Amino acid sequence: MKLAGYGEDRLVRELTQRLAVGRDVLVGAGDDCAVIGRKTDAQWQLLKTDCIIEGVHFLKNADPKKVGWKALGRALSDIAAMGGKGWHGLVTLGIPADMEVAWLKGFYKGLSNIAEKFGVSIVGGETARSPGAFFCSIALTGTVDSKHCVTRSGGKAGDRLYVTGRLGGSIRGKHLTFTPRIEEAQWLTKKFPVHAMMDLSDGLGSDLPRLAQASGAGFMVYEEKIPLTKGCTTQNALADGEDYELLFAIVPQDAKRLEAAWKKRFPKLPLTHIGELCRNFETENLKSHGYDHFA
Amino acid sequence: MKLAGYGEDRLVRELTQRLAVGRDVLVGAGDDCAVIGRKTDAQWQLLKTDCIIEGVHFLKNADPKKVGWKALGRALSDIAAMGGKGWHGLVTLGIPADMEVAWLKGFYKGLSNIAEKFGVSIVGGETARSPGAFFCSIALTGTVDSKHCVTRSGGKAGDRLYVTGRLGGSIRGKHLTFTPRIEEAQWLTKKFPVHAMMDLSDGLGSDLPRLAQASGAGFMVYEEKIPLTKGCTTQNALADGEDYELLFAIVPQDAKRLEAAWKKRFPKLPLTHIGELCRNFETENLKSHGYDHFA
Numbered sequence: 001m002k003l004a005g006y007g008e009d010r011l012v013r014e015l016t017q018r019l020a021v022g023r024d025v026l027v028g029a030g031d032d033c034a035v036i037g038r039k040t041d042a043q044w045q046l047l048k049t050d051c052i053i054e055g056v057h058f059l060k061n062a063d064p065k066k067v068g069w070k071a072l073g074r075a076l077s078d079i080a081a082m083g084g085k086g087w088h089g090l091v092t093l094g095i096p097a098d099m100e101v102a103w104l105k106g107f108y109k110g111l112s113n114i115a116e117k118f119g120v121s122i123v124g125g126e127t128a129r130s131p132g133a134f135f136c137s138i139a140l141t142g143t144v145d146s147k148h149c150v151t152r153s154g155g156k157a158g159d160r161l162y163v164t165g166r167l168g169g170s171i172r173g174k175h176l177t178f179t180p181r182i183e184e185a186q187w188l189t190k191k192f193p194v195h196a197m198m199d200l201s202d203g204l205g206s207d208l209p210r211l212a213q214a215s216g217a218g219f220m221v222y223e224e225k226i227p228l229t230k231g232c233t234t235q236n237a238l239a240d241g242e243d244y245e246l247l248f249a250i251v252p253q254d255a256k257r258l259e260a261a262w263k264k265r266f267p268k269l270p271l272t273h274i275g276e277l278c279r280n281f282e283t284e285n286l287k288s289h290g291y292d293h294f295a
Numbered sequence: 296m297k298l299a300g301y302g303e304d305r306l307v308r309e310l311t312q313r314l315a316v317g318r319d320v321l322v323g324a325g326d327d328c329a330v331i332g333r334k335t336d337a338q339w340q341l342l343k344t345d346c347i348i349e350g351v352h353f354l355k356n357a358d359p360k361k362v363g364w365k366a367l368g369r370a371l372s373d374i375a376a377m378g379g380k381g382w383h384g385l386v387t388l389g390i391p392a393d394m395e396v397a398w399l400k401g402f403y404k405g406l407s408n409i410a411e412k413f414g415v416s417i418v419g420g421e422t423a424r425s426p427g428a429f430f431c432s433i434a435l436t437g438t439v440d441s442k443h444c445v446t447r448s449g450g451k452a453g454d455r456l457y458v459t460g461r462l463g464g465s466i467r468g469k470h471l472t473f474t475p476r477i478e479e480a481q482w483l484t485k486k487f488p489v490h491a492m493m494d495l496s497d498g499l500g501s502d503l504p505r506l507a508q509a510s511g512a513g514f515m516v517y518e519e520k521i522p523l524t525k526g527c528t529t530q531n532a533l534a535d536g537e538d539y540e541l542l543f544a545i546v547p548q549d550a551k552r553l554e555a556a557w558k559k560r561f562p563k564l565p566l567t568h569i570g571e572l573c574r575n576f577e578t579e580n581l582k583s584h585g586y587d588h589f590a
Contacts, residue, residue, distance in 0.1 A: 121323070123331070124325075139342070
């Protein structure tokens with residue numbers, strides 16, 4: 001059977017479900033990052049890998065500095081989603097033989113810029129010749145205080161669902177220039193007991209069902225409350241993807257205090273209550289808006 | 296300027312030389328692995344990334360189980376070269392939409408087999424659609440006792456150069472079925488003060504000059520002593536690449552004891568004294584045998 005039509009989530013689940021992992025693997029495949037450590041450690045290590053491919057995640061005529069920024073930014077967004085911060089990065093490049101050296105230098109400049117901004121050391125990598133398109137795979141380690149580490153799976157029926165920023169229309173530029181929400185997530189997880197969190201990379205319509213499923217909960221969304229990027233429809237917000245915003249679940253008792261504190265701390269970044277986790281899968285239909293890389 | 300003709304080593308040097316790294320980065324880009332830790336720590340962390348691409352590192356009709364074995368085996372070979380052992384792996388896949396699901400399952404089976412054999416936990420990964428060929432990038436963490444960690448750069452003029460196994464002709468099959476020399480390197484670095492070590496991935500003709508240059512030394516090789524795979528020429532041994540054997544430098548005073556102990560411990564794996572590090576670049580001509588991914 002060909003992969004197209006098989007379903008990305010199903011494939012990943014089947015490929016990874018029988019992997020043997022050591023006892024120090026607190027969270028393995030299936031969350032934003034892997035979490036490594038002993039339960040009693042004060043800090044845990046986070047591990048994440050991600051890649052961008054020419055023609056899929058950026059176009060040939062894109063500014064190479066922005067592409068370099070995006071390559072590491074995507075992995076940082078996943079580190080943020082666990083409440084962590086980035087530490088060491090490795091860069092694997094698949095390079096077509098006719099690629100311009102100047103383009104690669106621009107790419108590395110963008111990569112260095114975001115690494116410096118977020119305190120990441122680029123400590124190595126690998127180059128190989130690509131017979132097809134350029135690609136870059138980033139591996140990133142991070143750290144998280146164990147008491148502030150948040151996964152996708154801790155959500156409870158009754159929790160309120162929040163998203164940062166505005167959703168949809170990322171293809172118009174934000175997908176190359178977004179800011180990973182490291183600072184916001186660090187603040188949030190230190191101040192509030194966040195039950196579950198993830199970053200929005202495939203669109204709310206795919207990602208929210210994943211968070212709910214990992215938490216063993218259903219969900220409902222007030223579609224009219226979804227914060228839209230200017231000029232975007234709800235459909236854009238659900239299915240465009242690449243928002244790199246945070247989606248998280250928190251008890252309703254904390255909602256008022258959270259909203260007031262957020263406004264004070266991050267006055268320029270909207271925080272929006274978009275729905276709730278519940279007992280049943282009442283809005284399963286959101287799933288049909290999801291983005292499947294192979295569909 | 297196009298990359299072809301620019302030189303892989305030059306490109307990598309230029310891309311990585313200006314990267315800012317933290318004080319915990321003991322060895323950064325340019326060695327087999329990055330080394331992370333404080334000088335006084337008993338153990339250090341190793342970080343490595345590597346990739347394989349269809350049509351470059353394996354052919355479409357190759358056994359997927361073997362391809363999966365190779366994908367992780369290459370990174371383990373680099374971990375071995377530092378005297379370390381593998382710990383946690385992350386898998387990034389770029390998958391063409393028309394790929395067979397059965398092939399991917401075979402690939403993961405091979406990956407699981409080698410992970411289990413060497414005690415590596417596969418803790419996560421990422422899948423993306425590849426518009427071109429299939430590729431797999433592996434990120435691997437490892438650990439090494441700080442007092443047994445070996446880099447490429449500690450070689451001294453007068454050291455003897457040794458290689459494990461036989462070189463050349465890997466393309467006939469060994470490139471898919473090799474055993475990373477984790478066990479051998481662990482034994483070696485615990486028993487003997489190894490000055491410098493690396494794994495042979497691009498061929499002795501490329502890799503030895505790298506080790507010598509990193510050590511600030513010249514080298515000479517007794518070409519007639521190079522251990523050849525059956526049916527191979529010296530040229531094959533220098534330039535075929537993908538041997539995944541160890542190359543290391545050790546003081547001549549330890550040579551006799553090493554050779555005797557090795558024979559006893561690893562009776563089936565040849566260990567061969569192929570040359571020496573020296574003060575001048577007397578055999579610079581070996582460089583012309585090297586494998587450049589972009590040439």
